[in-house]
Amino acid sequence: EMLEKGGFDHFMMKEIYEQPRSIRDCMRGRIYPQQGRVQLGGLKEYAEKLKNIDRIIIVACGTSWHAGLVGEYLIEEYGRVPVEVEYASEFRYRNPIISEKDLVIAISQSGETADTMAALELAKDKGATIFGICNVVGASIPRITDAGVYTHAGPEIGVASTKAFTAQVTVLTLIALYIAQIKGTVSQSKLITLLTELNEIPDLIEQALKHNEEIKTIAAKFKDARNFLFLGRGSAFPVALEGALKLKEISYIHAEGYPAAEMKHGPIALIDEEMPVVFIATKHSSYEKVISNIQEVKARRGQVIAIVTEGDTEVKKMADYVIEIPQTDEAFLPLLATIPLQLLAYHIALMRGCNVDQPRNLAKSVTVE
Numbered sequence: 001e002m003l004e005k006g007g008f009d010h011f012m013m014k015e016i017y018e019q020p021r022s023i024r025d026c027m028r029g030r031i032y033p034q035q036g037r038v039q040l041g042g043l044k045e046y047a048e049k050l051k052n053i054d055r056i057i058i059v060a061c062g063t064s065w066h067a068g069l070v071g072e073y074l075i076e077e078y079g080r081v082p083v084e085v086e087y088a089s090e091f092r093y094r095n096p097i098i099s100e101k102d103l104v105i106a107i108s109q110s111g112e113t114a115d116t117m118a119a120l121e122l123a124k125d126k127g128a129t130i131f132g133i134c135n136v137v138g139a140s141i142p143r144i145t146d147a148g149v150y151t152h153a154g155p156e157i158g159v160a161s162t163k164a165f166t167a168q169v170t171v172l173t174l175i176a177l178y179i180a181q182i183k184g185t186v187s188q189s190k191l192i193t194l195l196t197e198l199n200e201i202p203d204l205i206e207q208a209l210k211h212n213e214e215i216k217t218i219a220a221k222f223k224d225a226r227n228f229l230f231l232g233r234g235s236a237f238p239v240a241l242e243g244a245l246k247l248k249e250i251s252y253i254h255a256e257g258y259p260a261a262e263m264k265h266g267p268i269a270l271i272d273e274e275m276p277v278v279f280i281a282t283k284h285s286s287y288e289k290v291i292s293n294i295q296e297v298k299a300r301r302g303q304v305i306a307i308v309t310e311g312d313t314e315v316k317k318m319a320d321y322v323i324e325i326p327q328t329d330e331a332f333l334p335l336l337a338t339i340p341l342q343l344l345a346y347h348i349a350l351m352r353g354c355n356v357d358q359p360r361n362l363a364k365s366v367t368v369e
């Protein structure tokens with residue numbers, strides 16, 4: 001078993017460290033940075049459809065739903081198509097309004113989740129075009145979809161999804177840029193810049209992983225916390241949701257993710273000196289706004305752990321702890337900011353004596369309702 005874990009103590013840690021490679025595998029043959037071109041063989045026949053699409057509906061559950069939310073930000077920003085992201089379990093029972101004009105994309109690591117499968121079948125019955133973003137080749141979802149893109153992250157054993165999530169986000173990034181390329185909503189020179197940077201992401205993840213020891217030290221300080229808040233804005237909001245989910249899944253600490261600006265509509269009431277608040281506070285469009293949210297937490301004596309851009313000085317002055325990630329374009333922030341949150345959850349869970357690979361009550365794949 002030690003061999004299977006590649007020298008790591010747990011599958012989860014092995015899978016976290018595999019991410020530079022799994023993302024490289026996911027992008028292989030799909031991006032041509034020098035030409036500013038994305039090629040998605042699985043979607044080729046649907047290029048014309050994508051060019052004229054009015055609306056995309058993403059259906060998923062759990063971590064895959066969080067990836068869908070990141071996809072919403074990216075596809076709307078670059079492809080300029082309205083996107084709705086739905087919990088498959090809600091969507092299927094709501095008599096949703098779908099027609100032949102719609103594109104429904106299911107995201108599923110296993111390709112077997114019962115609710116996601118049922119949501120797709122419903123969309124298919126109503127005449128929508130259906131795509132899948134799956135990790136397991138030949139699973140039920142890829143078998144019923146019209147087209148799709150595999151994530152190629154390799155087998156994921158840890159129940160808490162890590163490398164499958166970042167691979168899903170990578171695929172959604174590629175789809176967003178592919179639509180942009182087809183529709184011409186992003187200039188060729190901008191596509192070259194973006195794809196060149198995306199190509200560097202595996203190396204930047206490698207660098208982000210180097211902060212593991214510091215993260216372990218921070219984990220030791222907060223391992224006995226009873227609650228945690230995770231806050232971010234823009235595409236860092238779904239990252240906050242995912243950070244909270246990782247922590248609660250494997251450490252059993254109650255954690256909530258929120259859009260940072262929504263804090264004042266509720267979670268702020270929970271803040272006192274006992275409350276750790278994890279901020280994604282990198283140097284991107286909402287940097288200044290996140291800084292004022294950090295000040296609001298500090299004014300109430302909350303404990304701030306901030307994910308910051310390398311070399312940041314401003315947030316460092318305010319936060320109790322900072323974890324650096326390399327500078328990157330805002331488009332790729334979710335791929336980097338997720339890494340320290342995975343490590344934080346892992347170390348806290350381990351220090352609490354939890355079974356990180358097989359948390360209680362959870363299944364890797366939920367094939368029944």
Ligand code: G6P
Nearest residue numbers: 062063064108109110113161363
């Ligand atoms: C379960 C797993 C999660 C996963 C979710 C959706 O809850 O424990 O890690 O995100 O199912 O699974 P899927 O295979 O459809 O991505």
